Amino acid sequence: MLGKLAVRNVKRSARDYLVYVITMTFVAALMFAFNSIIFSPDIRERVDAVGIMAALVGLATFFVVIIVTWLINYMVRFMLEKRSREFGTYLLLGMRKKEISRLYMRENVLMGTGAFFAGLVFGILLQQILMAVLYSMIQLDYELHLEFNRWCILMTAGCFWGCYFLALFRCKGRFKKMNICDLMHAGNKNEEIRESHEKGKRWLLFLAVIFLFLFGLWLFFGGLLGGWNGGTIIGFIVGLVLTIYLFYTGLSASIICYIREKKEGIYKGQNLFLLRQLSSKIKTMRFTMGTITALFMLAFLGCTVAMMFGDYQNKILKEKFPFDVQVYSADVEDDFKKELEVIKDEAKVKYIYPYHIYTDGTAQVNSWLYTHLREFGTMYLKKDGKPDDKALAARDDGCYCEYDTYMKLSDYNHLREMLGYEKISLKEDGYAIHIKKRVLKETGDFSGQLKILGKKGELVFSGYHTEAFSQDGHNGGDYVIVVPDEACDLAPYYAELAVDIEGEAPGGLARHLDELDKENGSAYMDWSGDKEGEEEDSDTLQGPNNSCCGSDTIVSYAAVNLVRDNVIPEVKYILSSIVFPCFYIGLVFVCIALTVLSVQQLSDSAKYRFRYGVLKKIGLSKREISDVVKRQLIAYYLCPALFAAVIAGIISVFISRKFIFYTGIETHIFQYFGISFLLFFGIYILYFVTTYVEFKRNIENEM
Numbered sequence: 001m002l003g004k005l006a007v008r009n010v011k012r013s014a015r016d017y018l019v020y021v022i023t024m025t026f027v028a029a030l031m032f033a034f035n036s037i038i039f040s041p042d043i044r045e046r047v048d049a050v051g052i053m054a055a056l057v058g059l060a061t062f063f064v065v066i067i068v069t070w071l072i073n074y075m076v077r078f079m080l081e082k083r084s085r086e087f088g089t090y091l092l093l094g095m096r097k098k099e100i101s102r103l104y105m106r107e108n109v110l111m112g113t114g115a116f117f118a119g120l121v122f123g124i125l126l127q128q129i130l131m132a133v134l135y136s137m138i139q140l141d142y143e144l145h146l147e148f149n150r151w152c153i154l155m156t157a158g159c160f161w162g163c164y165f166l167a168l169f170r171c172k173g174r175f176k177k178m179n180i181c182d183l184m185h186a187g188n189k190n191e192e193i194r195e196s197h198e199k200g201k202r203w204l205l206f207l208a209v210i211f212l213f214l215f216g217l218w219l220f221f222g223g224l225l226g227g228w229n230g231g232t233i234i235g236f237i238v239g240l241v242l243t244i245y246l247f248y249t250g251l252s253a254s255i256i257c258y259i260r261e262k263k264e265g266i267y268k269g270q271n272l273f274l275l276r277q278l279s280s281k282i283k284t285m286r287f288t289m290g291t292i293t294a295l296f297m298l299a300f301l302g303c304t305v306a307m308m309f310g311d312y313q314n315k316i317l318k319e320k321f322p323f324d325v326q327v328y329s330a331d332v333e334d335d336f337k338k339e340l341e342v343i344k345d346e347a348k349v350k351y352i353y354p355y356h357i358y359t360d361g362t363a364q365v366n367s368w369l370y371t372h373l374r375e376f377g378t379m380y381l382k383k384d385g386k387p388d389d390k391a392l393a394a395r396d397d398g399c400y401c402e403y404d405t406y407m408k409l410s411d412y413n414h415l416r417e418m419l420g421y422e423k424i425s426l427k428e429d430g431y432a433i434h435i436k437k438r439v440l441k442e443t444g445d446f447s448g449q450l451k452i453l454g455k456k457g458e459l460v461f462s463g464y465h466t467e468a469f470s471q472d473g474h475n476g477g478d479y480v481i482v483v484p485d486e487a488c489d490l491a492p493y494y495a496e497l498a499v500d501i502e503g504e505a506p507g508g509l510a511r512h513l514d515e516l517d518k519e520n521g522s523a524y525m526d527w528s529g530d531k532e533g534e535e536e537d538s539d540t541l542q543g544p545n546n547s548c549c550g551s552d553t554i555v556s557y558a559a560v561n562l563v564r565d566n567v568i569p570e571v572k573y574i575l576s577s578i579v580f581p582c583f584y585i586g587l588v589f590v591c592i593a594l595t596v597l598s599v600q601q602l603s604d605s606a607k608y609r610f611r612y613g614v615l616k617k618i619g620l621s622k623r624e625i626s627d628v629v630k631r632q633l634i635a636y637y638l639c640p641a642l643f644a645a646v647i648a649g650i651i652s653v654f655i656s657r658k659f660i661f662y663t664g665i666e667t668h669i670f671q672y673f674g675i676s677f678l679l680f681f682g683i684y685i686l687y688f689v690t691t692y693v694e695f696k697r698n699i700e701n702e703m
Contacts, residue, residue: 005103006103006107006110009103010110010114013079013111014111014114016602016603017075017603019595019690020595020599021114023071023591024072024112024115025118026122026591027064027068027160027588027592028118028119029125030064030584031156031160032119032123032124032152032153033127033130034060034130034581036127036147036152037130037131037134038057038058038152038155039152040147040149052573052577053577056580056581057577057580060582060584060585061584063585065159067295067588067592068592069162070291070592071592071595072168073170073171074596075596076108076171077171078603080104082603105168108164108168109164109168112161112164116160120153123156134573134580201249201252201253202254202257203250204246204247204249204253206250207250208243208246208250211239212646215236215239218232218236219650220654240647241294244293244294244643245287245290248282248286248290249286252283252286255275255282256279258275259275259276259279270620270628270631273615274628274631274632278632278635278636281600288596289639289640292597293640293644295589296589296593296641296645296680297647297651298586298589299585299586299590299680300586300644300652300676300677301648302585303583303679304655304656304673304676305578306582306583306586307671307675308655309579310579312555312575312659315665317571318468318568320470321470322419322564323419324499324563324564324565325347325497325498325500325501325505325509325562325563326470326474326496326561326562327513328473328474328495328496329494329495329496329560330546331494332356332492332493332494332495333495335354336354336495336497339561340352340499342509342512342513343499343501343509346505346508347501347505349499350501351500353411353414353415353498354496354498355411355495355498356411356494356496357405357406357475357476357496358405358406358490358492358493359401359403359490359493360404360406360490361491362403363392363400363402363403364450365404365479366400366403367380367392368449370392372446373439374661375553376551380395398549399477399548399550400478400550400551401477401493401546402545405475405476405479406490406493407434407476408482408483409426409483412480412482415469415475418500419468421467424482426483426484428484429456429459430459430462431459431482431487432461432463432464432465432482433463433479433481434467434469434476434482435464435465435479436466436471436479436550437466438661438663438664439664441664442661445464447461452481453488454487454488455487455488456487459483459487459488465482470562471550472549472550472556472557472558473559476548477548477550493546494547505563505565505566509565510562510566510567513560513561514559514560517560517561552663553662554663557571590683591683591687594684595687597636597637597640598691601695602691612699629692630692633688633691637688637691641681645677645680648673649673652673652676656670656671656673
């Protein structure tokens, strides 16, 4: 008996809450697809840094589980309130509360089971798409094949059903406390609208706008005003959270006051009807609307961050690693014999060029960059703004070598020829600087601050060059000074080897070169900037202070052995470890928020049916009623979406500007948020159209 009743109720609920069922199916599919990355044996075999992706996807799943639990708890409680009279009637007919509770739990479990298995089927398709995109990013071939890893399925089931049972357990406790009276009146709670002190509350809207303005000023100018400290940051975060939730109290009060004051706008068309509908809905859903706004905001930001790192790996990586193979050695006498044996054994070599980076024993360029680049702030400056010589002498950040780095013109032109650049010429008393475009864009021309001495006096500056030139510790850190071969008294500083090979490098070439360094007791630096070696003492790691990694901050990769075809896929995988979880979180959050909006409107369609029936009786045509429905849904949907877009837009433009500045990528600061905005509203339109069609169908059935 109860089983048949549960199945009948599930069919009805699935029809009434179709958007919710579809969203849970999509969430299950996303969980399965992203978990498959963690447990894929193929990825574990081909990628060394698989743990990073696993950790970040796991972290993203943690946040997704929290929000999905909130959604299920919200929907279970919401459906309980909507069906409270039905359950109250069951009690009056003699059913025990325990039986009704068991019935309701069974219905939700059946609906969840359907969504879970449908999600697994859809997840297989998403898995193939996700794997194909990931393999394409890391430059590997992917053949479509099904993967049913039991640990992946168990983790997906654990996360999904963990959310469900947590929500159902809480609902079961709530249900036990309710009596017949509570059940019969639970559905009317949202209709109890109390309007009090609205004139005072409307100021909350004004305060929210003022706070957002101040928040924007603080983000963009807080550092200049000395406002970047822990207390201020916490204060603004708390203020932002309060603003998100109190905004709707102020908005509702403002609409109510506008109606009470009988402004002219309320008498135009159906504005009075729409304003009353909107104000009552916002007032009864203040907290929910605030939570939805927070989810929208996080979805915007997650998508924006994903766009940033996706753009970086498409535009910058090939410039950072222009040579096929490049090897560094702190020993100026190194002939790279063993390294060449490894390279020749595994690849066909076209051209080999060993050379030296030199120094004149001064550090004027290093000191100037340390005291002028924004990355270093005031770390190497005295209070009066002058360079702090003691701090400069004690520095150990590894950005630049102890002394300035030089290159002879003949070596420089050989390397330019390897990369397909035009050779340059210098006068006997001239010099040039090859520098990262990002650094030069920040510093501008600083040649007037330098005094480069040659054998016959001071050299004359002839220009900057900013082509891609491997300046993350190989051809200098950020820069190298180019001088005629015999113009200066220079000493070899460290040795370099550049190799041009035919075709693509073998997959394990960089690893074999690194293993060779470990056998020889050499130190090398990994992508994160941490130096490793067989010995852990500082002398072994630092060598003769002739190693550096440049001033890149957001994405930095420095290594003794650079094999472009090995490094780029590795870095792309690491960046994908950020991109994929951010998209994962963004998609889930936006779908959950839109689900709550849709279900709220569709579930109230019975109540709205009567109101729209009244509009029809007073003379409105079917087309006019459809227009009112559309305007009502647009206002209801856009309210949290646009508010979230304003907040996320301010934060996104700020972090985009920082990202562009510190990475040197040439992109407009509004591009990342703009693309995220378009993607968001693509999903938004799907949910809106679905809700609009279902809403019209519901109210037209009884009109």
